[in-house]
Amino acid sequence: MVTLEPNGSHSCVITVMENRTLEVCLTQLWSELISAHVSVKVTFHSLQPSVPAITLHSCAGWTRLEVLSGFGQEQINPDFKLTHHIIPKRPVDFVIRPLGVRDILPNGAQIFELVLTYNFHCLHNTEVRPSVPLISDLLYESPYGGQLWMLYDQNKQFLCAGDAYPKQYSSKLEKGDYVIKLQIRHSDKAQLETLKDISILLEFKLSAALSLDVSHIRVGTFVSGCKFPPKTSRPGKMIPLYLSAMSEEKLSKVGAHPGDILSGRFTLCKLDDVKKKASYPLQYIIGPKAVKAAKGSAPQPLPYCDGTSDYTRALKEFKLNWMKAGAIPLNELEPQFGEEIDFLMAKLKFLEGKSEPVCTDVTELVSLIRSKLDITQVLVHAGMKCDLSAHASETNCEMEKSKNTLVECLLLEGSILLRQGSSDKLSEVYIDLHKLLDHKDAKMRSFRTKYVLQHKHYATAVKLLEEELAEKGPSKAIENDIIKHYQSLGWNHCAENRQRWMLRRYPEKYQLF
Numbered sequence: 106m107v108t109l110e111p112n113g114s115h116s117c118v119i120t121v122m123e124n125r126t127l128e129v130c131l132t133q134l135w136s137e138l139i140s141a142h143v144s145v146k147v148t149f150h151s152l153q154p155s156v157p158a159i160t161l162h163s164c165a166g167w168t169r170l171e172v173l174s175g176f177g178q179e180q181i182n183p184d185f186k187l188t189h190h191i192i193p194k195r196p197v198d199f200v201i202r203p204l205g206v207r208d209i210l211p212n213g214a215q216i217f218e219l220v221l222t223y224n225f226h227c228l229h230n231t232e233v234r235p236s237v238p239l240i241s242d243l244l245y246e247s248p249y250g251g252q253l254w255m256l257y258d259q260n261k262q263f264l265c266a267g268d269a270y271p272k273q274y275s276s277k278l279e280k281g282d283y284v285i286k287l288q289i290r291h292s293d294k295a296q297l298e299t300l301k302d303i304s305i306l307l308e309f310k311l312s313a314a315l316s317l318d319v320s321h322i323r324v325g326t327f328v329s330g331c332k333f334p335p336k337t338s339r340p341g342k343m344i345p346l347y348l349s350a351m352s353e354e355k356l357s358k359v360g361a362h363p364g365d366i367l368s369g370r371f372t373l374c375k376l377d378d379v380k381k382k383a384s385y386p387l388q389y390i391i392g393p394k395a396v397k398a399a400k401g402s403a404p405q406p407l408p409y410c411d412g413t414s415d416y417t418r419a420l421k422e423f424k425l426n427w428m429k430a431g432a433i434p435l436n437e438l439e440p441q442f443g444e445e446i447d448f449l450m451a452k453l454k455f456l457e458g459k460s461e462p463v464c465t466d467v468t469e470l471v472s473l474i475r476s477k478l479d480i481t482q483v484l485v486h487a488g489m490k491c492d493l494s495a496h497a498s499e500t501n502c503e504m505e506k507s508k509n510t511l512v513e514c515l516l517l518e519g520s521i522l523l524r525q526g527s528s529d530k531l532s533e534v535y536i537d538l539h540k541l542l543d544h545k546d547a548k549m550r551s552f553r554t555k556y557v558l559q560h561k562h563y564a565t566a567v568k569l570l571e572e573e574l575a576e577k578g579p580s581k582a583i584e585n586d587i588i589k590h591y592q593s594l595g596w597n598h599c600a601e602n603r604q605r606w607m608l609r610r611y612p613e614k615y616q617l618f
């Protein structure tokens with residue numbers, strides 16, 4: 106319905122079929138009692154592609170499309186955009202079993218169900234639409250008794266479900282792992298056996314659309330930057346368009362792998378109203394990735410190296426790893442490595458692994474490591490805006506290594522002191538860690554949670570655990586810790602509310618069909 110003001114106008118775009126009669130009918134609304142004079146103008150435009158849909162394989166590198174103007178001069182402004190990432194998945198598990206007594210046909214035949222399990226991972230927050238192409242477009246005319254899929258998160262929580270005609274079922278998911286259960290029913294068990302390896306397509310919406318390069322000449326597919334200039338076509342003339350494949354660097358940004366499909370639409374006209382009505386399907390199939398070095402190429406000569414330093418370093422790491430595991434005694438390696446930083450750190454990790462580490466040994470060892478690493482120098486270097494010295498890169502690497510060693514040393518010392526309940530020395534470790542790490546750092550947050558619990562600051566611990574839960578996603582262990590701290594605070598109403606929600610968020614098994 107269109108409402109026209111006096112001397113007003115309205116235009117609309119309608120798609121039509123060639124070689125068919127078009128009938129345009131206008132009528133006045135029944136509640137309008139005053140007659141009105143309306144003039145109608147119908148104009149026909151046409152930019153018709155040579156094929157109704159395009160499928161481009163990345164291995165082909167290019168494809169040709171011809172555009173025909175059927176009525177008059179039309180300006181061609183092609184736009185090829187890919188908006189969805191389609192990932193095919195095979196089932197990781199299947200089971201065929203008979204249903205209950207309610208699922209028996211009048212002739213006595215038992216109905217069986219095939220339940221297929223699919224696993225997938227979301228790289229980022231996005232919208233997902235599952236579909237089973239073999240049977241998704243069939244409902245009442247389907248040879249099978251029913252099809253239904255249910256989507257769960259990694260904690261077996263039910264999120265959404267879908268049936269035939271997948272375009273009406275989509276779900277917004279966060280980053281993480283997910284499971285899809287697909288149920289297909291039939292009275293013949295052998296018929297279900299043929300579908301035990303059926304594929305499912307997961308259509309992810311891209312955060313930003315990808316555009317394909319279009320050129321007006323064939324050699325333009327080889328030349329970077331050779332774009333299709335806007336052209337005005339004459340009636341009856343075919344204008345060729347050449348599409349080029351995308352680079353692997355562009356595909357890697359969306360996490361595409363060989364065998365995946367990118368889908369979208371392409372338009373030929375410049376007007377926005379026409380683009381909404383006249384768009385055509387576009388698919389881009391991703392082939393194998395390019396091999397960086399050919400197998401038959403001659404091996405490149407390696408730079409001269411006697412191998413002594415690499416062997417010595419590898420042997421040292423081997424001995425230290427076994428020493429941390431307790432397979433090599435400390436007194437056996439101490440004369441060989443003395444007071445080297447790597448040996449001292451390995452010794453500190455060994456003491457942490459003991460059931461009852463000696464506090465005196467830990468304190469002396471940490472003091473020795475700190476004497477070899479100047480924390481003030483590390484902090485001064487971190488506060489520099491720009492290092493213009495000749496050896497800036499080497500200094501950055503050295504300071505970064507010293508910082509990581511100090512952080513690891515302080516975390517190990519703090520872990521041992523937490524187990525022994527030493528509070529005075531623990532506060533010094535906490536302050537030094539706060540100098541080196543941001544308060545939002547995962548290592549700092551984990552240590553800070555243990556530190557505030559040592560001082561019975563349960564509310565602060567709950568806040569830190571909530572931040573960790575928001576960053577990592579649902580975790581039953583973290584939620585149990587939050588409930589325990591609620592009870593320590595006496596906030597029983599919060600603990601009971603969260604405990605009731607645990608039954609919903611972390612069910613013991615998948616919800617039944």
